[in-house]
Amino acid sequence: MRNLLICTFIFLFCMLSYAQDTYRDEFQAVSYANNDGTSNWATNWNEVNDTNNAGNGYIRITGNRLRLRYIWDEYIERRADLSAAATATLSFNWQTSSLEAGEEIAIRVSSNGITFTTLETFGGSQSGFYSVDISAHMSANTTIRFENIGPDWNHGSDRFFVDNVQITSAFTPDQPPSIVVSGDQPFCPNASNSKQIVQSVTITDPDDTTVDEISVQISTGYVNGQDLLTLTGSHPSITDSWNATEGRLFLTGPATFAEFEAAILAVVYSASGANPPELKEFSVVIGNALFLPETGHFYEFVPSAGIRWDDARDAAAARTYFGLQGYLTTLTSAGEAAFAGSQITENGWIGANDEAAEGQWRWTTGPEAGMLFWVGDETGTVVPGEFEFWNGGEPNNCCGGEDYAHITAPGIGTPNSWNDLPIQGGALGGAYASQGYIVEYGGMPGDTPLQISGVTRLRISCSVITNRQRTYRTTTN
DSSP: OHHHHHHHHHHHHHHHHOEEEEEEEOOOSSOTTOOOSSSOOSSOOEEESSOOOTTSSSEEEETTEEEEESOSSOEEEEEEOOTTOSEEEEEEEEEEESOOTTOEEEEEEESSSSSOEEEEEEESSOEEEEEEEOGGGOSTTEEEEEEEOSSOOOSTTOEEEEEEEEEEEEEOOOOOOEEEEEOEEEEOOOTTOOEEOOSEEEEEOSSOSEEEEEEEEEEESOOTTTEEEEEOSOOTTOEEEEETTTTEEEEEEEEEHHHHHHHHHTEEEEEOOSSOOSEEEEEEEESSOEEETTTTEEEEEEEOTTOOHHHHHHHHHTOEETTEEEEEOOOOSHHHHHHHHHHSSSOOEEEEEOSSSTTEEEEOSGGGTTEEEEESSTTOEEOTTOOOOBOTTOSOOTTSOOOEEEEOOTTSSSTTOEEEEOTTGGGGOGGGSOOEEEEEESOOTTOOOOOOEEEEEEEEOOEEEEOSSOEEEEOOO
C-alpha cells in the first residue's frame, strides 16, 4: 500500500509539474500544412528531390496516409520547435509493402536540421506502431525525416506508408509572477501638488528575474482630462507612456523586479479638476490588460476593424492571459459597463445576442453563458436582478437580423451604451462599424487564481477651517 501511495504521488506530481504539447499530422487532408495537435509545427512537410506537392509525385498523401513509393534519393522532413521542452517522444503508425532485401526507409532526427541520426529502419512487408524518446535532439529546429538509406527501390510495388505522426513534448509551464502593493491614504489635490500612490511593492516570480511591462491604471473614479499619473525620477531601464483614454501609465522594460519596484514607488497622481470623485483606486498590473477591482477580472480591447461577431467570439475564446481563459466580455453591472465603455479605446463587440429567439437577449459567453437579461425590443424590460445598458431606442432590430450586441461609438447617444447590429457589423460602415472586440479574463471554470495585480487607494479628503479673517483648506498629506 505504501508503494502504491508513493507511486500515485509521483504520478500526480509529474502531472502537476509538467504540461504537454503535441505536434501531430493525421494526413486527413491532402496538404503538407496539417496541424492536428495542440501546437503547430514550425514548418510544413518539405519534399526533397520530388515535386513537393502533397497530391502527386513519388511522395504524396493518399488514402489518409503519407506514402513513399519507388524511392531513390527522395525524402521528406518536417520541423518542430522543442526549445522549451523537458522531454519529447516521437510516434507514428507505419506499414511497408514489397520492400526487397536491403530496401528500407529510415526515420531520422536532427537538432539542427543538418546532422541527422538514424533512429530505426523499416523494410519487408509488415506494419506496426513506433515510439521513441527524442529528448536528446530537442531544439528550436528539431527535424524528423523519412529517408531511404539503402539501394534504390526499382519496383512500383515498393511502398512505405506512415500515419498519425506525432511529437509529444513535456515541459515545465512558465509560472506566473505575483505583485503585492499597499497604499490607502487621504489626499487633497490642487494645481500645485501630487501624491505617491503606492507606499510599498514587492514583485516575485519563481522562474523569471525580469518583467517586460507593468501598467498603473486609475481603475475607479477616473476623469479623463483631469487626472494624471506621472513617473518621477530616473529609471534608465524603463520607459513610460501615459494613455489618457484608458487612464493608464505604461511602464515598459524589460527590467528587473527591483527596477520596476522603484519605478512603481515613483509614480505620482495629480488632478486639475475642482471636484474630483471622493475615491480613486489604482490598479498596478503585470502585463497590459485593464483590471477592474469590482470584478477582479482583466479586460483587453483587440482591434480588428470590420470583424464579424462570431469571429470575435471565437478569437476571444482562443486568447489567454497568464493562463486565464478569455471570452467576449459580459457586462453585468453599471460599474463594469462604464469601465469597459469609457476606458476601452474603440467601440467593439460584447458577448450578448438574441439569435436563438428574437427579443430574448442573453449573455452567451464566459461564466454568464445562457443568462437572460433583457426581454423585448427597445420597449422591452430588464430581467429582475440583471443589468442592461442599451442606448436610447435600442435594441430595435432595425431592418431585421440585428441580433448581436456591441458598445456604441463615441458621440452616438448615451456614452458607453450598447447597440444591436447584424453579425457582420463592420459591413455597415461609418460609426456603426465594429472596430474590434473586448476580451474579458477571469471567472471561468478551471482558472487558476493569480496575483498579478494589486490595488491602492487615495481618498479625496479636504477640510475647511474658517475664522473671521481667512478660510484655510487643509489635508493630512
